[in-house]
Amino acid sequence: MASVVLLVLLVIFLTLFIKAAYEIASCYFLTPRRIKKIMENQGVSGPKPRFLTGNIMDMACLVSKHTSKDMDLISHDIVGRLLPHFLTWSQAYGKRFIYWHGMEPRMCLTETELIKELLSRYSKKAGKSWLQQEGSKHFIGRGLLMANGDDWHHQRHIVAPAFMGDKLKGYAGSMVDCTSQMLQSLHDAVELGQTEFEIGEYMSRLTAHIISRTEFDCSYEKGQQIFYLLTLLQNRCAQSSRHLCFPGSRVINESLRLYPPASVLPRMAFEDFKLGDLHIPKGLSIWIPVLAIHHSEELWGKDVNEFNPNRFATKSFSPGRFIPFAAGPRNCVGQSFAMMEVKIILAMLITRFKFAISENYRHAPVIVLTVKPKYGVQILLTPLSS
Ligand code: HEM
Numbered sequence: 001m002a003s004v005v006l007l008v009l010l011v012i013f014l015t016l017f018i019k020a021a022y023e024i025a026s027c028y029f030l031t032p033r034r035i036k037k038i039m040e041n042q043g044v045s046g047p048k049p050r051f052l053t054g055n056i057m058d059m060a061c062l063v064s065k066h067t068s069k070d071m072d073l074i075s076h077d078i079v080g081r082l083l084p085h086f087l088t089w090s091q092a093y094g095k096r097f098i099y100w101h102g103m104e105p106r107m108c109l110t111e112t113e114l115i116k117e118l119l120s121r122y123s124k125k126a127g128k129s130w131l132q133q134e135g136s137k138h139f140i141g142r143g144l145l146m147a148n149g150d151d152w153h154h155q156r157h158i159v160a161p162a163f164m165g166d167k168l169k170g171y172a173g174s175m176v177d178c179t180s181q182m183l184q185s186l187h188d189a190v191e192l193g194q195t196e197f198e199i200g201e202y203m204s205r206l207t208a209h210i211i212s213r214t215e216f217d218c219s220y221e222k223g224q225q226i227f228y229l230l231t232l233l234q235n236r237c238a239q240s241s242r243h244l245c246f247p248g249s250r251v252i253n254e255s256l257r258l259y260p261p262a263s264v265l266p267r268m269a270f271e272d273f274k275l276g277d278l279h280i281p282k283g284l285s286i287w288i289p290v291l292a293i294h295h296s297e298e299l300w301g302k303d304v305n306e307f308n309p310n311r312f313a314t315k316s317f318s319p320g321r322f323i324p325f326a327a328g329p330r331n332c333v334g335q336s337f338a339m340m341e342v343k344i345i346l347a348m349l350i351t352r353f354k355f356a357i358s359e360n361y362r363h364a365p366v367i368v369l370t371v372k373p374k375y376g377v378q379i380l381l382t383p384l385s386s
Contacts, residue, residue: 054100112320
């Protein structure tokens with residue numbers, strides 16, 4: 001009897017062991033190899049991966065080499081600095097190529113038509129990969145940004161109304177209040193003799209102040225006051241357009257084009273689907289290099305690396321080439337909030353101060369989760385009234 005029990009236990013143990021071994025082999029070797037073959041058969045190839053680490057080391061070396069120094073000039077030509085691997089591999093393998101993040105195959109996609117199709121049509125068939133969720137759980141948690149499927153749908157349904165319509169308009173008052181407080185503290189510092197400010201720090205504190213007031217404190221201003229503040233905002237925006245010689249929104253768009261905070265948009269295929277002429281196999285990660293698309297000469301013309309807000313004067317450019325907030329059902333839920341906030345802050349700031357870049361500013365954009373100025377942004381402020 002004992003030997004029968006032992007035999008049964010042995011069979012169970014062996015079955016579990018073989019199952020686990022197969023799952024590991026499938027996850028780390030068989031599936032990636034199968035995906036590689038499928039994509040190669042469609043003409044999509046890329047740099048040779050190393051065992052287990054894929055192309056991670058190549059990427060890390062290229063990025064650290066290119067970001068080790070500041071840029072010589074305040075140049076907006078930053079793709080070679082921030083995504084050097086993208087430049088190297090797209091030159092060698094073309095618009096679509098595959099590289100390996102460890103054992104995860106990632107296809108880089110830059111064709112705007114396909115990007116549009118992926119983000120709008122396949123928002124449920126492609127989402128955030130397990131690797132991304134695990135990698136980001138300690139700093140952004142398990143919220144909406146990293147959710148998938150029904151969980152994402154449920155969370156989005158709850159969160160979205162907080163950033164829409166009347167709710168959004170109701171935040172204008174708090175945004176104006178918080179910005180006024182910040183302007184006052186800048187004024188106070190100027191009065192005490194300070195001329196140079198690291199404005200990035202002020203902006204981080206201000207946006208944190210606004211989000212905590214608007215999203216966590218529901219007692220927003222009453223209707224009449226909101227109406228008054230919106231009128232004030234309109235006037236300020238109009239005033240700021242006069243100072244800048246073009247409407248403020250174009251300046252904001254052009255800044256988001258040159259320095260999109262989210263430099264890449266990742267999506268993983270949860271099932272097989274067809275994307276344009278491509279068959280996308282389940283398990284393939286698709287990476288949209290937003291920064292490179294925003295700096296593509298083919299899409300934006302010869303002056304692509306120049307700050308030219310007037311390029312946004314016409315709305316008739318092809319969709320998919322300007323995607324700072326992503327697109328489709330999984331776009332940024334805070335887009336309208338962020339745009340309203342930046343318009344209010346910018347309008348209020350430029351009607352109170354004249355500002356110029358300080359000679360202490362070092363142009364060294366880096367990617368630390370988002371695109372950032374490595375040493376902050378030092379500016380010189382002079383109150384306009386003086
Ligand atoms: C200039 C400012 C902002 C930019 C450029 C931006 C950009 C983006 C982008 C590109 C995504 C898509 C990420 C992806 O799917 O991989 C995203 C998603 C998201 N953003 Fe923003 N964002 C901004 C401000 C905000 C603000 C102010 C909030 C909230 C107060 C916010 C909340 C979110 C959330 C919750 C998601 C996840 C949406 C989803 O997956 O359904 N964002 N954002």
